[in-house]
Amino acid sequence: MIRQEEKRFIAHMDLDTFFVSVERLRNSSLVGKPLIIGGFGDRAVVSTCSYEARAFGVHSAMPMKLAMRLCPQATVLKGDMDSYSHYSRLVSSIVKENVPLMEKASIDEFYIDLTGVDRFFGCSKFIAEVKEKVRKESGLPISYALASNKLISKVATEDAKPDGKKEIAHGLERDYLAPLKIGRMPGIGEKTSILLQQMGVHTIKLLADIPVPMLYNLLGKNGAELSRKANGIDPSPIIPYTEQKSIGAEETFAQDTINMDFLRAELLKLGERLCFQLRQQKKLTGCVTVKLRYANFDTVSKQLVIPYTASDHILLAKTKELFGKLYDKRLLIRLVGVRFSHLVQGNQQIALFEDTLESVRLYQAMDEIRQRYGERSLYRAITAQEPRNKKGE
Known part of the structure; x- marks a missing residue:
């Protein structure tokens, strides 16, 4: 038997049909109606859909044409990643400010360690009040499950939906x-x-x-x-949430340069590498930073908070945009760097309304080639310049 002082209390909170809920918050006339979020066009696919649409057999990653045949009365929206990222950050701040320890598992789900709260306040009452606070301050419905570990709480949250709660007592996991x-x-x-x-x-x-x-x-x-x-055993810990988690890369050149084509190519090469790393780690970034160091060692950087993504075409475009805004002295450059921060666990659902299913599969195929043969086994033509300016070459 587990002694009381050894018991863990872990809650998993999940925003119900998150994208759909945000759209309904912005337009109340969509409440109670079939709603599909995804792309438009012949090759578009479903990113997510409401419970009303699911009743007709619609599901994520389904071709939009088929979804509309199954549920022709549904409203179809392209999706607004700016809004979804805003509300994800809003709910993150609400939860983080009101719990002892939080892990942001993805854009719309959280793990919370309430161990010890049972001795003073009561875990059931505590997490119920957090749920209500999220609803009150963000307007979004959220479901949760309370259990002895992350595994059980995550699985049980699915049984709590929509907008519900569930508790699995210690000893009943199996x-x-x-x-x-x-x-x-x-x-x-x-x-x-x-x-x-x-x-x-x-x-x-x-x-x-x-x-x-x-x-x-x-x-x-x-x-x-x-x-x-x-067997219901999961000792994995809660990993404290911080928006400062990041990945980055930089290059110092053997010869200082003002060659714009070369500089852009190097930045895109760094960004391409980081995008691959993001997808390998199944993460999304919410902030891009570009760094420059001039020949006189003055170092400048500029960052941009963006909708969560791991797509090359979006992140490389933001990298180029930041470089254009940052490089204004027209002085020789000795170092360039790129950093992606505000990382969260990601999923294919987000990519499905950024791209067609074909482009998502293209990224997957490219990443498989890179994983097998190396990061530079496949790259954009613009980044294929000879590395004559790199330090040490």
Whole structure:
């Protein structure tokens, strides 16, 4: 039995159909009606949709043409990433200011560590009041689940939706997971799901009953990890949220230069590399910074807060824009740098209304090539200049 002082209390909060809720907040006439958010045109796809549209079989990543045949009465909106990013940051600040420890898991979901609150205030009452505060101060509905770890709270939040709450008592983790389909378990991808179902494993209970050595032989380290999760065990900690998390890269040149084509190419090369890293880490950035160091060692930088994204064509355009605003002295340059910050966990849903499904798949194919053969195995022609100005070459 777990002693009281060893018990963890972890809440998972998830903004319900986040993009849809923001659109309804901006236009109340959309409330209660089928709503689809995605691109326009022959190759457009669905980014997300309301529960009313889901009742007709519409779902994320579906071709828009098919979605409109299934639900012709739906309202279709392109999506406004500026607004979604604004409300994501607003809710982040509300939650962060009112809880002991918060992890921002994505643009619309949060983990909260309430361990210790049970001794003074009561975790159930505390998290319920946070939910109400989010609703009152942002106008957005949010669901939550309270449990002993991140895994159980995340899975249970799906049962709390829409705009609801759920609690899983300590000691009941395995019982709660047991009847659920294996597709509900985080970490089970499509290939693993197909393999397990071919073995007759359709529920988490059956997965939990498989001996660990057998799962390890079948799936390697991931098999042992899935066994642990299927038994409701998840010791992973809450990672404190900070908007300062970032990735960056810079180049110092052996010879100072004023060659604009070369400078732009170097900046885009750095940005392209960072975009690849973002997608590899399954993250989005909300802020771009460009840095320049002149021949006299004066260093300047300029940053721009942007809608969350990991797409090359958006981030490289912002990088070029910042460089154009920053470089005004017409002096020789010795160093250029790019940094992406305000990082959050990302997902394909956001890319689906920035691009067509074909362009999303193009990014995936390009990244697979880079992952296999190296970051510079595939690149834009503009960045293919000889690195004659780099320091040390």
